[in-house]
Amino acid sequence: MSECIIIGAGPAGLAAAIAATKQGVSVRVIDEFVKPGGRLLGQLHQEPDGEWWNGIEEAEKLVAEAKAAGVSLSLGTSVYDLQKTLNGWRVSTTDGILDAPAVLLATGAAETAVPLPGWTLPGVMSIGAAQVMTNVQRVRVGARGVIIGVNILSVAITRELQLAGIHVDRMVLPPVNDVNKHPADPAHVMQSLLRVSHLAPSPLIRLGSRLMQSAGMQQLGVRFFPPQGVKMWGIPIQLRTAALEIIGSTQVEGVRIARITPNGTPVPGSDRIIPADFVCIAGGLYPLAELAAVAGCPFAYIPELGGHVPLHNEQMQTPLNGLYAAGNITGIESAKVAKAQGYVAGLSIANVHGHRAGTLNDELARAIQQVEQVRAQATIQFHPHIQEGRRCIASLYAAHLQQISAMA
Known part of the structure; x- marks a missing residue:
C-alpha cells in the first residue's frame, strides 16, 4: 500500500511526488491520460527574455526525475470516488480500489463553456483541445479558423497554432447572453489583455497599453478601438466584433460576425459571414475540483482564484486530515x-505522514517562500488580484478551523 496517492500527473502532481519520494514516502501517481505531464504537454511559448518554454521538454524532465526517485505511475486510469476511512483515504479507480493515509488532489483546471448557436457542429472545439491536438497529437485542426473568445489563454494558444502553420483569420468576442457576460464585454476583455501587454510583439502596442492604465483611458480605448482590430503576429484581435453564430450543415463552414457597441450589443446591419473550416471557443479556466467535493472538502468561491476552490492553507493542506x-x-x-506548489505539498505530506515526520519544517518554510517568489516573477497572471485571492483563502481556512475547534 502506498503512503500517498497523488491524483494528477501534471506539474503539481509530479513535483509533489518527487519531493515526497525523496523524503522516503511511498507514492503512486494516477492520471487518466496515457502520458504524464498534464497541461505541460501542450505548452509552447516564448518568454520575454527570448527563451522558449517547451512544455513537453519540461514534462519529460519531471517524469525522468520522478521515475529515478522511485515514483509509481498509473496512467490511463480514472478516479471516480474518494472516501475518508478510519486510517486515511480510499480511492476508487478504474483499475481497482486503493488505500493510503494521504491523498493529494492535483487535478488542474478545466475550460469554461461559451455557448452560442452552432457550437455543436463538427470542427468546433475548445481552445485547449486545439492546443492538445496541435502540440501533443500533431494533428492539424484545420486550414482556416476563427477564435471566439479573447483572453490570456486563447492569445497564447492562437500563437501556437500559427507557429504550427495553421491560419487563424481573426479573434473575436462571443455574443452577449446569460452565460457569456465577462467574455462578451469589450471593456472586461481589454482589462485582461492589458495585464499581458508586456508580451506583445509590437513596441507600439506595448507603448499604447502603458498609456491606458486608468479606467477613463480604457473606456476611451474600447470606444475608439479600430473596427479591423489590432494585430498581434499578424492576427487581428477584434474587441468590437462578436460571433453571432457558427455556420454549417454537417461541419463548420463559417462564422457570422457583427460589429458591436462598447457594451457588446450587435450593431444592426453590420453582420457578415467569414469562411472557416474550424472554430476554437475560449472561455477561460476554472479549478477542476469535483473530487474535492466528493470527498466532502469545504469550498469557497474566490473570483480572484478562478472560481470555487477547496479550502487550503499555504502548506497545501485541506481541513480534512490527510x-x-x-x-x-x-x-x-x-x-x-x-x-512550486507541488513541491510544497510533497514536503508537507512527508512532514506529517512520512518517516521524517516533524523534521522538515525548515525545508517546508523555504519551499513556501519559493512559491511566493515564483508567483511574483510570473510572466502571465490569469487573474489580476491573485495575491488578494490567496490571502482570502488563507483567512477562510483559518476561520473554518476556529469554527470546528469551537464546536468540538
Whole structure:
C-alpha cells in the first residue's frame, strides 16, 4: 500500500511526488491520460527574455526525475470516488480500489463553456483541445479558423497554432447572453489583455497599453478601438466584433460576425459571414475540483482564484486530515507556480505522514517562500488580484478551523 496517492500527473502532481519520494514516502501517481505531464504537454511559448518554454521538454524532465526517485505511475486510469476511512483515504479507480493515509488532489483546471448557436457542429472545439491536438497529437485542426473568445489563454494558444502553420483569420468576442457576460464585454476583455501587454510583439502596442492604465483611458480605448482590430503576429484581435453564430450543415463552414457597441450589443446591419473550416471557443479556466467535493472538502468561491476552490492553507493542506491540494485546483496560475506548489505539498505530506515526520519544517518554510517568489516573477497572471485571492483563502481556512475547534 502506498503512503500517498497523488491524483494528477501534471506539474503539481509530479513535483509533489518527487519531493515526497525523496523524503522516503511511498507514492503512486494516477492520471487518466496515457502520458504524464498534464497541461505541460501542450505548452509552447516564448518568454520575454527570448527563451522558449517547451512544455513537453519540461514534462519529460519531471517524469525522468520522478521515475529515478522511485515514483509509481498509473496512467490511463480514472478516479471516480474518494472516501475518508478510519486510517486515511480510499480511492476508487478504474483499475481497482486503493488505500493510503494521504491523498493529494492535483487535478488542474478545466475550460469554461461559451455557448452560442452552432457550437455543436463538427470542427468546433475548445481552445485547449486545439492546443492538445496541435502540440501533443500533431494533428492539424484545420486550414482556416476563427477564435471566439479573447483572453490570456486563447492569445497564447492562437500563437501556437500559427507557429504550427495553421491560419487563424481573426479573434473575436462571443455574443452577449446569460452565460457569456465577462467574455462578451469589450471593456472586461481589454482589462485582461492589458495585464499581458508586456508580451506583445509590437513596441507600439506595448507603448499604447502603458498609456491606458486608468479606467477613463480604457473606456476611451474600447470606444475608439479600430473596427479591423489590432494585430498581434499578424492576427487581428477584434474587441468590437462578436460571433453571432457558427455556420454549417454537417461541419463548420463559417462564422457570422457583427460589429458591436462598447457594451457588446450587435450593431444592426453590420453582420457578415467569414469562411472557416474550424472554430476554437475560449472561455477561460476554472479549478477542476469535483473530487474535492466528493470527498466532502469545504469550498469557497474566490473570483480572484478562478472560481470555487477547496479550502487550503499555504502548506497545501485541506481541513480534512490527510487530504491535500496543489496546482490549479487551488486557483488558476502558471505551470511554474503549480510546480512550486507541488513541491510544497510533497514536503508537507512527508512532514506529517512520512518517516521524517516533524523534521522538515525548515525545508517546508523555504519551499513556501519559493512559491511566493515564483508567483511574483510570473510572466502571465490569469487573474489580476491573485495575491488578494490567496490571502482570502488563507483567512477562510483559518476561520473554518476556529469554527470546528469551537464546536468540538
